[in-house]
Amino acid sequence: MAFLVVIIILYGLYKKLSIYDVFVEGAKESFSIILTLFPTLLGMVLCINLLVGSGLFDYLFNIIKISFIPVDIIPLMILRPVSGSSTLAILSNILTKFGADSYTGVLASTMMGSTDTTVYCLAVYFGAVGIKNARYALANGLLADICAFIISIFLVKLLYNCFF
Amino acid sequence: MISLIFGLFIIIGIIFSIFSGNIGNMSNVIVKSASDTFNIITGLFPLMALWLGIMNIASKSGFLKKLTHLLRPLLNLLFPDVPKDSKALEYVSSNIIMNMFGLGNAATPMGIKALKSLKELNNNSTTASDSMITFLVLNTTGFTIIPTTIISYRLMYGSSNPSAITPICIIASLLGSIVGILINLIMKKVFRWHS
Numbered sequence: 001m002a003f004l005v006v007i008i009i010l011y012g013l014y015k016k017l018s019i020y021d022v023f024v025e026g027a028k029e030s031f032s033i034i035l036t037l038f039p040t041l042l043g044m045v046l047c048i049n050l051l052v053g054s055g056l057f058d059y060l061f062n063i064i065k066i067s068f069i070p071v072d073i074i075p076l077m078i079l080r081p082v083s084g085s086s087t088l089a090i091l092s093n094i095l096t097k098f099g100a101d102s103y104t105g106v107l108a109s110t111m112m113g114s115t116d117t118t119v120y121c122l123a124v125y126f127g128a129v130g131i132k133n134a135r136y137a138l139a140n141g142l143l144a145d146i147c148a149f150i151i152s153i154f155l156v157k158l159l160y161n162c163f164f
Numbered sequence: 165m166i167s168l169i170f171g172l173f174i175i176i177g178i179i180f181s182i183f184s185g186n187i188g189n190m191s192n193v194i195v196k197s198a199s200d201t202f203n204i205i206t207g208l209f210p211l212m213a214l215w216l217g218i219m220n221i222a223s224k225s226g227f228l229k230k231l232t233h234l235l236r237p238l239l240n241l242l243f244p245d246v247p248k249d250s251k252a253l254e255y256v257s258s259n260i261i262m263n264m265f266g267l268g269n270a271a272t273p274m275g276i277k278a279l280k281s282l283k284e285l286n287n288n289s290t291t292a293s294d295s296m297i298t299f300l301v302l303n304t305t306g307f308t309i310i311p312t313t314i315i316s317y318r319l320m321y322g323s324s325n326p327s328a329i330t331p332i333c334i335i336a337s338l339l340g341s342i343v344g345i346l347i348n349l350i351m352k353k354v355f356r357w358h359s
Contacts, residue, residue, distance in 0.1 A: 026220020050177030144344030
C-alpha cells in the first residue's frame with residue numbers, strides 16, 4: 001500500500017502538479033459522498049438488522065440440510081450477501097470449532113474469499129450516487145454468489161488434499 | 165423496487181419475531197441500527213477522504229490513464245457502451261486493480277466515482293444502466309489475488325500456513341467472476357428484449 005502511495009506521489013511531482021492542493025481538493029469530495037450515503041445506508045441497515053434480529057435465519061438454518069455441504073456452512077451461505085459482520089463472526093466460529101486448516105475451515109474461507117456482501121455493496125454504491133431503480137442488479141449479484149458457492153464446494157473437494 | 169425490499173424486510177422481520185419470541189428485543193434492534201450505521205460511516209469517512217485525496221493526484225497526473233491502458237481489452241469487452249476516453253473507465257480500472265490487491269478501503273471511493281461518471285453518461289437517470297450493473301457484479305464477485313482478510317483470520321485461528329489458501333481462493337474468485345459476468349451478459353440481453 002505504501003509502495004502504491006509513493007508511486008502516485010512521485011508521478012504527481014514528475015508531472016509538476018501542486019500535489020497538496022490536488023490532495024485536499026480530492027479529499028473534500030468525501031463530504032458530499034458521505035452526506036448522500038448516510039441516509040440510504042441507515043435504511044438498509046435498519047431493514048437488514050430487523051430481518052436478522054427476528055430469528056428468521058436461525059429457523060432457516062435448522063430446516064435447510066444439504067447432504068454434501070457441512071451443516072455449519074449453511075448459515076454462512078445464507079447470511080453472506082446480507083451482512084459482512086455476521087459472516088465474519090460465523091467464520092471465526094467455524095475456524096475455532098474445526099481448525100483453520102480443516103476441510104470445513106478451508107471451505108468456509110474459500111467461500112468468503114470468492115464472494116462479497118452483495119446487498120450491502122449494492123446499497124452503498126447505488127445509494128451513494130442516487131440510483132433508485134436497480135433493475136436486475138440484485139438478481140444478477142445473488143445468482144453469481146450462489147454459483148461462487150457451488151464452485152467453492154467443488155474446488156475445495158478437488159484441491160483440498162493438494163494444498164493442506 | 166428498493167422500497168419493496170425495505171418494506172418486506174421490516175414487516176417479515178417483525179412478524180417473524182412475534183413467532184420466534186424475539187419481539188421484546190426488536191426495539192433494541194431498531195435503535196441499534198442507527199448506531200451501527202454511524203459506526204460504519206465513521207469507519208468509512210476518514211479512509212474515503214484519504215483515498216479520494218491520493219487518488220485525485222493519481223487521476224490529475226494521468227497515472228490512472230496508464231492503468232486504464234493495461235486493462236483496455238477487458239474494459240472494451242465488459243463496457244461496450246462506455247466511450248473509450250471517458251473518465252469512468254479510469255475509475256473502473258483503478259477500482260478493479262485496488263480490489264485485486266485486497267485494498268478494499270481504496271477501492272470503494274473509486275467505485276463510487278466510477279458509478280458517478282457512469283450515471284452522468286446515462287443522462288443522470290436514477291435507473292441503473294447495464295454498465296453500472298456490470299460494474300457492480302465485478303465488485304460483488306470480487307476477483308482477488310491476495311485475500312488479505314481471509315489470510316489474517318487464518319493466522320489468528322492458528323493455521324500452520326495461513327497463505328496456503330491463496331491459490332484456491334484465486335481460482336474460486338476468478339471462476340466466480342467469470343460466471344458472474346456470463347450471467348450478466350445473459351441478463352443484459354434478456355432485459356433488452358423486454359424493453
